[in-house]
Every structure is written in structure tokens, then in C-alpha cells.
Amino acid sequence: MSDSPRRRGRPRSTDADAAILDATRRVLAEVGWDGLTMAEVAARAGVAKTTLYRRWPSKHELVVDAVAALFAGLALPDLGSLRADLEEVVARFAALLARPEAQASLYALFAEGTRDATLRARIREAVIAPMKSLVHQGRAAAQERGELPPDGSRAAAAAEADLIYDAIAGTVEHRVLVTGEPADPAWIRRFTSLLLLPLGAG
Structure with a gap:
């Protein structure tokens, strides 16, 4: 049986996760829900957009986890x-x-x-x-x-x-x-x- 997607590739970085969630809350505080974009969160967190989307495929999921x-x-x-x-x-x-x-x-x-x-x-x-x-x-x-x-x-x-x-x-x-x-x-x-x-x- 092949490894599950969660086990393939590099392990998730807890530091990156924390930076992304913190950036999400900061962007929300500044521009609100409508102004928040995944690209802006990635830039604030210092990660690639692909890194962000691998962890959170949607803004809904991202904001819920940030809260x-x-x-x-x-x-x-x-x-x-x-x-x-x-x-x-x-x-x-x-x-x-x-x-x-x-x-x-x-x-x-x-x-x-x-x-x-x-x-x-x-x-x-x-x-x-x-x-x-x-x-x-x-x-x-x-x-x-x-x-x-x-x-x-x-x-x-x-x-x-x-x-x-x-x-x-x-x-x-x-x-x-x-x-x-x-x-x-x-x-x-x-x-x-x-x-x-x-x-x-x-």
C-alpha cells in the first residue's frame, strides 16, 4: 500500500504553520474578510503560496484554523x-x-x-x-x-x-x-x- 498524501514529501513545519496563522489574523485585523487574500497571507508569513495552499486549500479553512x-x-x-x-x-x-x-x-x-x-x-x-x-x-x-x-x-x-x-x-x-x-x-x-x-x- 502506498503512503498517504500526508506522509509524502517534507514534514509540515510547525513554525511555518504558526507564522501563517499569525499572518492571517494580522491581515484580517487590517483589511477584513473581503480584503484578505491567500497571496497576502503567504507574503506576510514569508512562505510560498504553494506552501500555504498545501496546508489550507481555502480561505474558510485558513481563517477557522487561525481562530x-x-x-x-x-x-x-x-x-x-x-x-x-x-x-x-x-x-x-x-x-x-x-x-x-x-x-x-x-x-x-x-x-x-x-x-x-x-x-x-x-x-x-x-x-x-x-x-x-x-x-x-x-x-x-x-x-x-x-x-x-x-x-x-x-x-x-x-x-x-x-x-x-x-x-x-x-x-x-x-x-x-x-x-x-x-x-x-x-x-x-x-x-x-x-x-x-x-x-x-x-
Whole structure:
């Protein structure tokens, strides 16, 4: 059996990938979705266009991965309590959304996603699903500490985790991207308190 296309040729360079994704976000921040071209991204990243197209055959794929790479840096803290973990996650998320390149990338994806169901599916897969996994991890850690009751069923646990993610992502994105108000420590504490009430965290 012949080698798969992924195994043939030179191995992918993680440095080149990082440079391309960073260039994508910078170009988006400067010229927006319509102004972004694969040629400009390649030039900014210092790679050949053929190198770029081998990795990302379309602008959609490229921008989704550029956004996913930003959020990949988010991790679940282990600060000893559900409240402390939630406050830290919200603070990190808000700080990430405040970055100009993150805002430009998300605005572009939101706008294009309303017109393209395939793009929305890619966003859910590459950006949203990994972030939802943090909620599942946080719930499991809180249950081990006895702060949350055990799951009644797998389906109920998944539904609750989805709601928690929607509440965090929707509220923080509205605060930072829509109203432009600061997600300062006092606001984060109030928001976390609201989240914890229906969860019955002890």
C-alpha cells in the first residue's frame, strides 16, 4: 500500500504553520474578510503560496484554523474550587476577546457563517467543541471535590455542559464584542455568582 498524501514529501513545519496563522489574523485585523487574500497571507508569513495552499486549500479553512489556534491556548485552571476556576476561565476568555486580531477574526467568521452552513459546521468542530470540553472538565473536577452533584445521566450532563458553555461564551462575547464594556474583576465575580446559583454549587 502506498503512503498517504500526508506522509509524502517534507514534514509540515510547525513554525511555518504558526507564522501563517499569525499572518492571517494580522491581515484580517487590517483589511477584513473581503480584503484578505491567500497571496497576502503567504507574503506576510514569508512562505510560498504553494506552501500555504498545501496546508489550507481555502480561505474558510485558513481563517477557522487561525481562530482555533487562538483559543487553543485556553486551558482549565486548577485553583481548588469551582468559583475560582470559573472566574479564571472567564477572565482569560475576556482577555483573549479583547485582542484586536481575535475580534477581527471572530467578526469575519460570524458574518460569513451566517451565509455558509459548511463554515458554521467547521467553526463548531474546530473552535466551539474544544472550548466545550473545558466545561466538561470543569464539571468533572467540581464533582470530584463534592461541589456539584453527580450526573443523573450522560445526556443530562451533556445538555447542562452545553448550557453552561453557551451562557459563558454568549455573555462574555456580548460584553466585550458588542457593548465594549470591560470584563473587570468585579463584573467577573458578579457573573460567576449568577452562574453558580442554578448549579447548586456547595
